[in-house]
Amino acid sequence: MTEEFLQQLIEKYHVPVHIRRHMQKVAAVALYLGQNLQQAGEKVDLIVVRQAALLHDLMKLCDFKELDLENFDQNITTQDIQFWTALMKSCGDIGHERAAYNVLKELGEDQIAEIVLKHRFAGLIEAENKPKTWEEKLVYYADKRVKHDEVVSLEDRLHDGRERYFPDGNFPENHDTVEKAVFQLESELCQKSHIKPSDINEKSVVPFLET
DSSP: OOHHHHHHHHHHTTOOHHHHHHHHHHHHHHHHHHHHHHHTTOOOOHHHHHHHHHHTTTTGGGGOSSOOGGGOOSOOOHHHHHHHHHHHHHHTTTHHHHHHHHHHHHTTOHHHHHHHHTTOGGGGGOTTTOOOSHHHHHHHHHHTTEETTEEOOHHHHHHHHHHHHOTTSOOOTTHHHHHHHHHHHHHHHHHHHTOOGGGSSHHHHGGGOOO
């Protein structure tokens, strides 16, 4: 996928500015970790990691139940609203991961499509959807270290997810199992990269952040 085409996709699907910033920071975290993995002798395709991270929430609006435009830090056009509303209606039942997978698969971007599909939170404990390659693991984990567009600890991010998606405290039956698996993934990535989780922070990812 060319850089030009990647940006065209983001424009085509009217990805809101705050979601673009989130994806850019996720890409920076994933690239920082990926580079450390490479230096430790692991084979990682950083180009694929970057592109998948920059597209992982391409269809995030699919998950929205309503448009809270106060959170959209941009000039919003009528075309934006019409597109987002149609997107919510057309793919709200399948979720943003599957919706983006379908788009990328149709374009022939099979590897990126698989990585995007496998960043779903609960997928980590599912045999079919579990991230297996370094590229899949990096994008999955990096997403769990970025709250909005800020690098935070895994504990902070998971706490935010519990409050945001389960405000009534009614968690899915497997929620604790998934959280435990995310910490295990963090341990695996950090051990292989010879770094600590705290080494992944705003300062360390700056060289990988696109402006």
